[in-house]
Amino acid sequence: MDSNLYTSLDWDGWDKQFRRYFMNAVSGPKPLFLMGTKHSSGASNLGLFSNIMHVGAHPPTVAVLFRPLTVARHSYHNLKEQKQATLNLVSEPMLSKAHLCSASFPEEVSEFKESGLTEEYIESWDAPAVQQSPLQLGVMPVEEHRLEANKTILFVLRVEWIRLNGLSPERDGFLDLQKLEAVSANGLDAYAGMKPVSKFLYAKPGRPVEAVDSFIP
Amino acid sequence: MDSNLYTSLDWDGWDKQFRRYFMNAVSGPKPLFLMGTKHSSGASNLGLFSNIMHVGAHPPTVAVLFRPLTVARHSYHNLKEQKQATLNLVSEPMLSKAHLCSASFPEEVSEFKESGLTEEYIESWDAPAVQQSPLQLGVMPVEEHRLEANKTILFVLRVEWIRLNGLSPERDGFLDLQKLEAVSANGLDAYAGMKPVSKFLYAKPGRPVEAVDSFIP
Structure with missing residues (x-):
């Protein structure tokens, strides 16, 4: 018997919180963004998301997975109604403020105010961006899929604009996330x-795998 | 005019490779896994995937996004036919070997042999795992969604077993990916x-955001 091997015979009997912690870690390091949205009342909202993936480069497209709609999901409902959001890369200097946005605040409370992050508006985009973020994306929903496995909802989002604060892409288009102090x-x-x-x-x-030397510090 | 702001007016005119590099970076740090599958002929296959996300904790579920089926996608076809795969977390010591698996090898060539990674079979699971990986998952497809935006394919996968080499979950279920030398x-x-x-x-x-001290090195 392999003591390093876990199956449903193990995890079905685990404490629910223990299982949540474990299973949320086994899918590896995850991207971390704050989603900024606006309620029809004008109230702004910030939510912390790590279930985000690249979908395509042209048109630039990403996807975000929402938990099942068993409780109020402010970001989901605002995104669906306003058809706009921002995704703001979380960096090290803003991390503890961003973490606070994962708390369950009532709808009328702005996570911007509670966390101390600064609301910012990019050109004519109605959804609020986070000024402290080094990489901001303006996104629009284009497609919604309900995953039957557990009623989570995948929103496919088209990127309408990208704002980079303090860095330009390199000659080949590469963007060094480490220079932006990105957090996973x-x-x-x-x-x-x-x-x-x-x-x-x-x-x-x-061809043997070759490192691009200039990149290594 | 904001020189840090990019829109389709910019990127529609970019060189295709430049755009691919840039757009693949703006979605933040990504998890990195090798998917092990087996062809009906018995040939084993390894593919490198970063478009993976956590879907649920119970039953443990992840999703992986496949590029459009415009060229042969060995992992996709094997997964669909064999209804089994492994996902093997990529760690620092095995990184250059894993990167080689992103090359387009012909179907009859095993990436295990080409990369020097070691094929391993966990209990009665038919799909090959990567012995060098510190965290291996056995997965089965349960659902498939075609994203209309760009014809990519989202496969929802249920985790059937998890093997951890050299680490146990902490008291609360947490798994420290840094101790596994995980790569993003x-x-x-x-x-x-x-x-x-x-x-x-x-x-x-x-409540003010509070760090769990024991974790900080």
Whole structure:
């Protein structure tokens, strides 16, 4: 019997919180963004999201997974109604403020005010952005899928604008997230900074893997 | 005019490769796994995936996004036919070998052999796992969604077993991915290690954000 092996015979009997912590970590390091939305009343909202993935480059598209609608999901409802949101990359200097936005505040309370993050409006975009974030995206919903497995909801979002504060893309288009002090999420409430490892040449059969030296610090 | 602001007026005119690099980076740090599958001929396959997300804790469920089926997608076809795969967390010591698995090898070539990674079979699971990986998952497809936005395919996968090599979950279920030397992907061909930042107490309205001290090194 392999003591490192876990199956449903183990986890079905685990405490619910223990299982949540464990299962939220096994999917690896996750991107971390604050979603800014606006209620029809004008109240602004910020929610912390790590279930975000790249979908396509042209048109630029991302997807975000919402938990089942068993309780009020302010970001979900605002996004659906206003058809606009911002995604703001969380960086190390703003991390503890961002973490506070994962708390369940009542709808009339603005997470901007509670967390001390600064509301900012980019051009004519109605959804609020986070001034402290080094990378802000303006997104519009284009598609919604309900996952039958557990009633979570995948929203596919088209990126309408991108704002980079303090960095430009490199010659090949690459954007070094470590220079932006980007944070990744590890499970439910732990976070890690990025330490550089390697940038490689495009992998080809028969060619040894080669590091792009200029990238290594 | 805000020189840090990019819209389709900019990126529609960009070189395709530049745009791919840039857009693959703006969605933040990504999890990195090798997917092990088996062809009906018995040939084993390894593919490198960063478009993976946590879907649910009970039953444990993840999702992986496949590129459009415009060229042969070995992992996709094997997963669909065999209804089994493994997901193997990529760690720093195995990174350059894992990167090589992103190359387009012909179907009859095993990426295990080409990369020097070791094929391993966990109990009666038919899909091959990667022995060097510190965290291996056995997954089964339960649902498939085609995203209309760009014909990518989201596969929802139920986790059937989890194998942890060299680490146990902490008392609360937390799994410290940094101790596993987990790697995150930054865009298409750059990767970062994890540097510890903070583990916080569960956020509640009105309570200051508090770090869990024992976690900070």
